[in-house]
Amino acid sequence: MGLIVTLNDVAKLANVSKMTASRVINHPEQVTDELKQLVFKAMKELNYQPNFAAKALAANTTRIIKLIILEKVDTVEPYYATLLMGVAQFLNSHQYALQVVTQKNAGIGDCDGYIITGARRDDFEWINELNRPTILFGENRHQYDFVDSDNKYGTFLATSAAINDGYEHIIFFGIDLKESFEYSRERGYMDTMQKAGREPQIVRFSNHSSQSQNYIQEHWQSFEKNTCFICSSDRLAIGVERGIQHMNGQIPEEFGITGFDGVFLDQISEPKLTTVKQPVMEMGSKIAELLLKKITWALPLDEDHHPNRTNRIEVVFSPELIRRQTTRNYHLN
Amino acid sequence: MGLIVTLNDVAKLANVSKMTASRVINHPEQVTDELKQLVFKAMKELNYQPNFAAKALAANTTRIIKLIILEKVDTVEPYYATLLMGVAQFLNSHQYALQVVTQKNAGIGDCDGYIITGARRDDFEWINELNRPTILFGENRHQYDFVDSDNKYGTFLATSAAINDGYEHIIFFGIDLKESFEYSRERGYMDTMQKAGREPQIVRFSNHSSQSQNYIQEHWQSFEKNTCFICSSDRLAIGVERGIQHMNGQIPEEFGITGFDGVFLDQISEPKLTTVKQPVMEMGSKIAELLLKKITWALPLDEDHHPNRTNRIEVVFSPELIRRQTTRNYHLN
DNA sequence: ATTGGCGATGTTATCGGTAACAAGTTCATT
DNA sequence: AATGAACTTGTTACCGATAACATCGCCAAT
Missing domain, CATH: 1.10.260 (434 Repressor (Amino-terminal Domain))
Structure with a gap:
């Protein structure tokens, strides 16, 4: 009844x-x-x-996952919002609650597992203390499980497309950050250029469109026609686009642009950006899936055995080149 | 131990x-x-x-809230992502799980309450059948509790600022949608213009920047200098901005632009948009707070008494005019 | 002094599910 | 036929918190 x-x-x-x-x-x-x-x-x-509450109670479990975002970025940033949607989607369908933690107050309250994004060298001190299954977003040298996208492959795609499209000069606009994702993107560009016998050139900025826009405008004379700018983010790419338009350069005939990330920003510029799209949502879902799997493996909680010291899990997603109107041959898409 | x-x-x-x-x-x-x-x-x-699982079990409760997004928009849309963040933040701190439902498959699985956004006339048939506390995002004529922002006041702010800034012609760029938020925005513009003895002019588009951009470019001759464009979204405003730049108009001296929403998009244009900012995150938190309050009132579940037939709750947030570089006097901010 | 009422505190049963243990079957082995 | 290993199913206790009921002590009213 x-x-x-x-x-x-x-x-x-x-x-x-x-x-x-x-x-x-x-x-x-x-x-x-x-x-x-x-x-x-x-x-x-x-x-x-x-009834998941009953399940949780019987299993001595909280059904709470904490997502710790360590970068100082706004959570409104579409990249993180999208990642979060991916994580949330998977967790919700498995009746787990997601707690978003932006500072280092992760200590309060128990949970079943952690997802950490933007971890730097110093952070591993306290990350090592966490006694619950943990997966990082982004590669790391500390034997932690992680999910990431293949950044090197991404810039390989963009650079070789620029070569095939016939651009004579190909310049990399990087982000001025000592993070491994940036190193990988630069390496992908460098390697591809070297294999093609081209001379690489890298300039770095903080990740704001105004930075790259100013640079374009101030160094306009130094850019020959038939140049493609491989950018390490869609933000930088948008700045390049605006700078070229401001100087009345022709896109994509005289100048090509490729962005990186493919989350929302790439679609609001005019003309729309060619970009290396990361499957951010899928990556979020995947990381949640792996964490839940890890949690069920680790149960019941084995006090002697640290949950993050098993065989390492590494999942690397391949990004995809989305050809649009800032490079030649976009009609071939 | x-x-x-x-x-x-x-x-x-x-x-x-x-x-x-x-x-x-x-x-x-x-x-x-x-x-x-x-x-x-x-x-x-x-x-x-x-232990919230134990609480939930004892109280015959699920601790799940469903957020039903009825618009066909991408969940990556910063507006909804931000709203979701607000809801999630409050629910998380109260140990409720959030389930995001995009279609009408809300039937599956029990929950403690619903938040619904984008409800249209036909939707109320099945919304009436929901036997759990419900709050809508957006005003409605069906006696449902809701949270919304004061759209009329928002365009009043933008329009009167344009008047004060000395723009002679003030045109409204609206969204081609029969939704009450749009009616309210247009009314705010109309009323303010009439009180100031100005002649109103309204044009409507589907909500894409290319629409407004094309319109500006195609009707460029018809726009006199010293005109301000009051836009019903930041998207439309960005299109207007690009159109004016393309035609080499001067912003903000010859032409002013104001957007609406103030979620992310306003900050990526160059020059940055003056916009009517809605406190979307706070609104999300508030709606969650109200729902949880309603849920605790309604408990224990009274079978005879419908949970959504009490005194109506209406919470209306005031938006704020953010003055930036697409209107005059932005330095007064 | 007995009774009754009231406010403060303790006891029991319960929410829905699962681990640990107990009990019952079947079947091969001697 | 007796023994027991292997497998299947049922019983009990418990996860942590709370509602409902029981109990206790105190004081006013008879």
């Missing part, structure tokens, strides 16, 4: 004990096919939905 | 029963001050953190 269908109701209808019904869900191999069918039928008939 | 501090531990340390400790949290008026102090002291000493 109650609004809520419990395992008990299912068990009664199937003429088995509550425990058997539970086993059908958690250890199906321990139950005979015959009973399994009966239980499945009853579950369907009653539209059984497991 | 256990890692988790329970109410029982607190009770033991305070030399009271578990029930008394529980009452200190939920019905403090039933406990003498003396015992209350003891319990508080014990809670602090042990750093007690309530």
Whole structure:
């Protein structure tokens, strides 16, 4: 009669004990096919939905995952908002709550696992102290599991496309940050240029469109026509685009531009940016999925055995070159 | 010795029963001050953190809130991402899980309450069937509780600023949508113009920057200098800005532009947009706060009494005019 | 002195699910 | 036929918190 269908109701209808019904869900191999069918039928008939609060309580679990964002960026930044959506989507469908932590107040309150993005060298001191499964967003040298995108491959895609499109000069606009993602992007550019026998040239800025725009305008005479700018972010690319337009350069014929990230920003410029798109949402989902898997492996909590000292998990996503109107041949897309 | 501090531990340390400790949290008026102090002291000493799974289970509650986004927009859209952040922030700090639902598959799975955004006339058929507390984002004629921003006041701010800044012609660029937020924005413009004895002029577009940009470029001759464009979104405003720049108009001296929303987009244009900023994040938090309040009122679930038929809650936030570089006098900010 | 009422506190059962253990079957082995 | 290993199913206790009920002590009214 109650609004809520419990395992008990299912068990009664199937003429088995509550425990058997539970086993059908958690250890199906321990139950005979015959009973399994009966239980499945009853579950369907009653539209059984497991109660996750009860599950959590029985398993001594919080069903809370903390996402720790260490960069000083605004959470409104579409990149992080998108990542967060990906994480949230997966966690929600598994009835986990997501807690977003922007400072280092991660200590308060228990949780089942951590996702950390933007960790720097000094951070690993306290990250090492975390006694719950943890996965990082972004590669690291500390043997931590991580998910990342293949940055080197991304700039390889952009650079070789620029070469194939016939641009004679190809300049890299990088972000002035000592982060490994930036190193990888620059390496992808360098390697591709060297293999093609081209002379590389790198300039770096803080990641604001006004920086790259000013640079373009102030050094306009030094840029020959038939040049492509490989940018390490869509922000820098937008600045380049505005600078070229301001100086009345022709895009994409005289000057090409490629961005990097492909999250929202690339679509609001005019003409629309050719960019290296990261599957940010999928990466968010993946990291959540891996973390949940890790959590169920690690249970029950083994006090002697640190949860983050197993075989390393590394998942690297391949970005994709989206050809649009800031490079030649965009119609070939 | 256990890692988790329970109410029982607190009770033991305070030399009271578990029930008394529980009452200190939920019905403090039933406990003498003396015992209350003891319990508080014990809670602090042990750093007690309530177990929400247990709470949920005992209260026959899911601790899940569903956010139903009915517009066909991308969830990557910064506006919705920001709203979501606001909702998530509040829910997280109260240990509620947020489920984001984009289609009408809201039926599956139980929850404690709904937040709905973008509801249209036809939607109220099924919204009426929801038997859990519900709050809408955006005003409505159906007696539903809602949170919204004061759109009329927003365009009043923008329009009167344009008048004060000395623009002679003031044109409204609206969104071609039969939604009440758009009506309110247009009314705010109209009323302000009429009171000032100015002649209003409204043009409408679908909400893409290319639309307004094309319009500006194609009708360039018809715009006299000393005109300000009051736009119903930052997207349209960006298009206007690009159009004017393309035609070599001077911003803000010859032409002024104001946007609407103030979520991310306003900051990536060059020059930066003057805009009517909505406190979207705060609105998200507020709507979550109201919903949780409503949920605790409504408990225990009263089968005869529909949860959405009480005195109406209406919370309207005032937007703020952010003066930047697309209108005159921006240095007065 | 007995009774009754009230406020403060403790006891029990319960929410829905699962681990640990107990009990019952079947079947091969001696 | 007796023994027991292997497998299947049921029973009990418990996760942490709370509502409902029971109990206790105190004081006023008879």
